[in-house]
Amino acid sequence: MIAQIKSATVTYSVFALARMFLDKAERYQVQITAPADLPLYQLGEGGAVAADRRVLESNAFVTAKDEFYTEEVTQTEAIKGNFSNVARDRASGTLLGPTNHHSYQPQLRSLYEDRYSRRMSFTDFQRQIEVVNDPAVVEQWKEQARSITTYTTKGEELPVTFKSMAEAEHDFRQKHLPTLLRSTQDVTISGVLSRRLPDRGVSRVIENAWAAEIRSPSKMMQELASGLRTAGLNIFRHRRGMLFVSPMRIRAFGHERDTVSVSINRILEKLSDASGINRKQLAEKLVSGIEDEVEIDRVKLSLASDLRWLVSEGYVIEFNDGMLELPRAKAPPPPNRAGSTSVQAEAAQLSGTEVAPVTADSPVAPPEEAGGMAVEQTADALAESPSVNGEISPVAAEAASAESAEEAVPSPS
DSSP, X not given: OHHHHHTSOOBEEHHHXXXXXXXXXXXXXXXXXXXXXSOEEEESTXXXXXXXXXXXXXXXXXXXXXXXXXXXXXXXXXXXXXXXXXXXXXXXXXXXXXXXXXXXXXXXXXXXIIXXXXXXXHHHHHHTEEEEOOHHHHHHHHHHHTEEEEEEESSOSSOOEESSHHHHHHHHHHHTHHHHXXXXXXXXXXXXXXXXXXXXXXXXXXXXXXXXXXXXXXXXXXXXXXXXXXXXXXXXXXXXXXXXXXXXXXOOXXXXXXXXXXXXXXXXXXXXXXXXXXXXXXXXXXXXXXOOHXXXXXXXXXXXXXXXXXXXXXXXXXXXXXXXXXOOOXXXXXXXXXXXXHHHHHHHHHHTOOOOOOOTTSOOOOTTXXXXXXXXXXXHHHHTSOOGGGSOOTTGGXXXXXXXXXXTSOOOO
């Protein structure tokens, strides 16, 4: 992302970037902190997290079996015997076999742990199991039952092969589970793992925190702003105080208008009169009233080069949605009474007159009388400012929800 921003002259909203990161679980990590009296439990380094140790123990083998065992599927002889019906899961269509077959209970428990344990109880899961009397379905189950899954241990001089998941899980609980489980008060996991935790209580807390952050991503914006500054990008405030990032240093046009070309002056005037327009709309405004086709082509060619220079110098902001705007001009500083007195004193020395010194007790004219203006801008005052062209842009519409988030991020130096 940083390389993409640096490779162009486009400006991005930090608010929008924060939401973009939160939209994909692969782009963020989740930090979980528990109270001192309620420790968390984690399965291995970077593994699943739960507040209840038993939840991790019941799902540990399914989660970590690929690390310790090689799973292999082989074909055996067809199952013999007459079976009139088989059990089937209504939701997934999985065939579990006849209820009186020795493989029924292990398959029932395995299906529940793999697919349903995080969203329903085992009793509710059993209610969605149906018994099917169709001979074709029975034959289908027989063909599937020929496939036998074996589990062979890894990393041992003499590997051991288990013919069922139950045997492999028993071996796993004795040899590996005690060393994998650990207690902790603070843990960081990947965003992908945070969405498939076995502990429904912890998952609900993370989901609520994510929903609150997606509404007002203050923490993500703070991390992004810090990282973008470190990468050499410029963070600035615009559009009612919202945060933006740009590869250029954004600044108001400070040159004398008579020292630049007429075409540049016209671009600045049009953007000052109608901010928030794209390149096509700006070109239409510049050629409005011109009938000569040759002159129209000249104006458009000049616009491309002039606008490239203005954007690359930071005098015009081009957002990633194509909108063009002028940077906000800083409010003039209040009049320097002490500075003006020193100037008067210097003039008085030249004229031979004396100027009374200004002290804390000396009367000072109010700003209106002194030719200055006292300005106090707050978030509320900015929120009441009129929108561009009587409409609020999509980014500006986010300002209300992002205002508290932006206050947490320090202003760029």
